[in-house]
Amino acid sequence: MDHGPRTGNKVALTFDADMTDGMLASLRAGRVKSYANLRILDLLERDEVPATFFLTGKWVQRYPDVTRRIADNPRFELANHTYGHAAFTGDCYDLPSQPVNELRGDVAKTFEVIKPYGGRQTRYFRFPGLCHDAATLDALAPLGVTVVDGDVVSGDPFATAWKPLVRAVLDHVRPGSVVIMHVTEANAAMTDEALPHILAGLRERGLVPAPLSEVLAAA
Numbered sequence: 001m002d003h004g005p006r007t008g009n010k011v012a013l014t015f016d017a018d019m020t021d022g023m024l025a026s027l028r029a030g031r032v033k034s035y036a037n038l039r040i041l042d043l044l045e046r047d048e049v050p051a052t053f054f055l056t057g058k059w060v061q062r063y064p065d066v067t068r069r070i071a072d073n074p075r076f077e078l079a080n081h082t083y084g085h086a087a088f089t090g091d092c093y094d095l096p097s098q099p100v101n102e103l104r105g106d107v108a109k110t111f112e113v114i115k116p117y118g119g120r121q122t123r124y125f126r127f128p129g130l131c132h133d134a135a136t137l138d139a140l141a142p143l144g145v146t147v148v149d150g151d152v153v154s155g156d157p158f159a160t161a162w163k164p165l166v167r168a169v170l171d172h173v174r175p176g177s178v179v180i181m182h183v184t185e186a187n188a189a190m191t192d193e194a195l196p197h198i199l200a201g202l203r204e205r206g207l208v209p210a211p212l213s214e215v216l217a218a219a
């Protein structure tokens, strides 16, 4: 799914929590301080804004306390973004790639990593890089997941200024939209700067953030 019904006024803010072995190596070597942007959580909590987090298993294992904080918020939903942010389609940006026959087990394992945290668990799944094809969708069918891309790409990975993010979101957001952002701090360093402006722009447009399940289900 890319978005919910275009009626009503709800939109979903979604935040991907990527983590690869390369990112873990950068943390260990001290090249990167954090891939968990706590300022985003501070802001969403302060303003009581609902959001949905697409978590990789490796991010959850690296940031159990942050995961607990997400799960403990009744306005936040938890969703699945693979175990190690690999691509299962072959060529997908510069992501590490894995064979498609490992996809189902990878996604099932990630649900098992997320499940103990409780909170608002979902069966939503987002492919890294949004890269999918018929074979990957077939492989996931037995898991009963809903594959969610999104219709508003903020472009926050490796952004160097916040204003283009705000414009990218507010120029395209409509009722039912699913906005894609990242909570990965070092790899999306402008997202927390952009977020207050995005929230203000949504208010001006009469759009209300809601958990993804409510946006996709809204009639």
Ligand SMILES: [Zn+2]
Binding pocket: 016, 017, 018, 081, 085, 127, 128, 129
């Ligand atoms: Zn991702």
